[in-house]
Amino acid sequence: MRVCFIEDTKLHGGTQIWVAEAVKDFIARGADVTVLTPESGWVAEHCLINGAKVVTYDYEKIINKDGKNIDIWAEALCDSDVAVCTVHPPRSGFHCSIFAGRVISEKKLDTILIPKTGTIVPEYKREFYAPVQEIKYKVIAITDFTRRYLIDTYKIPGENVKLIYQGTEVAKFTKNPDNIAKAEKEYPLPEKASPILGNVGSFEKRKGQVVLLKALQKMKVKLPDVHLMLVGDGPDEQMLKQKVKEIKLENSVSFFPFTSKPELIFEIIDILVLSSLYKEGLPNVLLEAMSMELPVVSSNLAGVPEIVKNGETGFMVTPGDIDELSESVIKLWSDKDTYNIMAKNARKLMENKFDKKRQFGEFLNYFKQLTE
Incomplete structure (x- = not known):
């Protein structure tokens, strides 16, 4: 062939x-x-x-x-x-x-x-x-x-x-407790950070990171120690860093460069957030995170509903809706039983179909x- x-x-x-x-x-x-x-x-x-x-x-x-x-x-x-x-x-x-x-x-x-x-x-x-x-x-x-x-x-x-x-590579994207110390060393975060949110991808308008930052402001009312990891690179990187300063989120957001080994990131984050506004298919980052037993909060776009079963493996939100994004993260983190069930459901779906x-x-x- x-x-x-x-x-x-x-x-x-x-x-x-x-x-x-x-x-x-x-x-x-x-x-x-x-x-x-x-x-x-x-x-x-x-x-x-x-x-x-x-x-x-x-x-x-x-x-x-x-x-x-x-x-x-x-x-x-x-x-x-x-x-x-x-x-x-x-x-x-x-x-x-x-x-x-x-x-x-x-x-x-x-x-x-x-x-x-x-x-x-x-x-x-x-x-x-x-x-x-x-x-x-x-x-x-x-x-x-x-x-x-x-x-x-x-x-x-x-x-x-x-x-x-x-x-996705299910065998590779499998939780491994032995990697946690390495991940924490490579991606240092505030000691009390909880929950830790991850947004992994290119820094550009269509990915909606500005919307996510505004939602993070609202989350902090009920989740004062919430912390966001922005992982990637792209044309909007400097603008996003300036935005973080403007809205006084310096202690709640950490930037890290693009990596071809995101499994270490998934060892330390609690929820993956995909805040895209448009032009998505079936994002690899969702598959990878779900394989590592991470519930997700994602914009409802294109093929996303084929893996994010609303209320079963995560929550879907209207693209660009700051309030809905904030409320979904708070809801997910506030109910640990549902969180744990979603984590297991996400992994099972990846094993069986993806x-x-x-x-x-x-x-x-x-x-x-x-x-x-």
Whole structure:
């Protein structure tokens, strides 16, 4: 089985970590894996380490869509049975899945193009998912919400849209008391901090950290020792740090850099909070936290209801609703019996339905079915 991953970004988020892990797993299962990605990016570096053939291109010059870049992409695609392309936002008239379809068509390749998505953005065009060229294609949706949207709104034939959950590495994201001391050393917090909330992800408007900070102000009335860990990086980092000072939360918020090993964070936080405002699919951080027996409070977006069972594994709130977010955290922490039940339910759901090892196998089996 020959698989190409197209990852048109230099960023390092949940999707990119998943790609790097998929590459490693697929190679271990005997697949030949090529990764097509911008040079000097996080994906290029980590997938090379994992043993993949890495083909890179200039992130800025690719928007010219010239013959040189067509040849670079053709080099990666010609040796692949399937090409899995994460659907990223378009930039300067360039879109990775559209360009991949063009290359496959112009070079008359037999490669099956498979755009993969979990996030629905109404402004996105149908051709980001279903190529206009007469080439073979399928779409993988990582949430059922996304699958139904692609079929109902974009009118993509149902037989061309496959639901496969990405899952999480349940064995890795398992509570380990031996890691607590290491976690506390790496992530020092005030001694009396309780409950400890975690928000892990990029610092940008769509992630709603400003809403979370305002909700934290309200929580402190009933939870005076509540403490928030903001873990990540991104364009809004300095703005968020300034906001913390403005609303006098310096003693209640700690910033920590992006990590590819969030399991240590999950050892010390009590509740994971996802405060996103829009553009989410099925966030990996929710799966990871729930695997480590953490109840979650999350914005009700896209595929989130498929794992956050309201009142069973956590609480869902209206995106941007400061009062609802604050009240849900207070409610969850104030009822320890419910908290403990939710923690066990979250772990059980991950074990039964979202184990990444099983899901990697499902991806590969699907690719094999398409090429038989």
